[in-house]
Amino acid sequence: xxxxxAPNIYLIGFMGTGKSTIGRQxxxxxxxxxxxxxxxxEEKEGRSIPQIFSDQGDAAFRVMEKAFVESGHxxxxxxxxxxxxxxxxxxxxxxxxSKGIIISLFASPETIYERTRANANRPLxxxxxxxxxxxxxxxxxxxxxxxxxxxxxxxxxxxxxxxxHIVRIYQRALAES
Numbered sequence: 249x250x251x252x253x254a255p256n257i258y259l260i261g262f263m264g265t266g267k268s269t270i271g272r273q274x275x276x277x278x279x280x281x282x283x284x285x286x287x288x289x290e291e292k293e294g295r296s297i298p299q300i301f302s303d304q305g306d307a308a309f310r311v312m313e314k315a316f317v318e319s320g321h322x323x324x325x326x327x328x329x330x331x332x333x334x335x336x337x338x339x340x341x342x343x344x345x346s347k348g349i350i351i352s353l354f355a356s357p358e359t360i361y362e363r364t365r366a367n368a369n370r371p372l373x374x375x376x377x378x379x380x381x382x383x384x385x386x387x388x389x390x391x392x393x394x395x396x397x398x399x400x401x402x403x404x405x406x407x408x409x410x411x412x413h414i415v416r417i418y419q420r421a422l423a424e425s
Contacts, residue, residue, distance in 0.1 A: 254280065255425075256326045256348030257418055260335045261393055262386055264360035265353035266402045266410065267329040273411045275327035278418075284329040285316050292320075297331075298374075310337055317343050324348075335396050336389070349421050350397030351414055357382045359403050 257274065259267040268284050275282035286297050289312045293300060300309050313334045321328060324347075335341055335350075344350055355363070361379050375381045393399075398417050402410055 261353035264363035271329035352397040
């Protein structure tokens with residue numbers, strides 16, 4: 249299948265589950281364009297995500313995410329790493345499903361904490377007890393992540409194992425469509 253006709257792959261999940269790292273490798277293996285929704289928004293706005301949150305708030309950022317999903321990227325041949333909260337916006341899951349398949353990445357709270365604790369670019373974790381915040385947010389978000397896409401656990405697996413697994417899922421989905 250050529251890139252120009254290949255459905256996109258949307259990687260969703262909580263921060264620290266590996267969306268960007270896995271997405272880059274997946275795009276490279278498939279020879280697709282890799283896009284990180286947060287990075288695209290930062291480049292377009294000329295500011296970091298924490299600056300956007302600080303200057304304009306969460307609601308303004310969510311409007312930017314919606315614009316990205318609806319019309320800010322190619323309709324085919326992309327691997328898109330989606331911001332952790334993007335899937336919660338009304339109607340965006342359906343837009344992503346119309347353009348490709350959704351893969352939900354999962355990791356334990358402990359793994360998420362280890363992967364994110366040194367990164368100051370995580371506005372939702374700039375709190376006194378990041379582990380408690382991770383657990384609370386995961387509890388609220390888990391039902392949506394579970395129903396939104398095909399689930400892939402990233403704990404204890406190499407990037408290449410996860411990428412190979414997602415390629416198999418993608419190929420199976422293409423064969424069934």
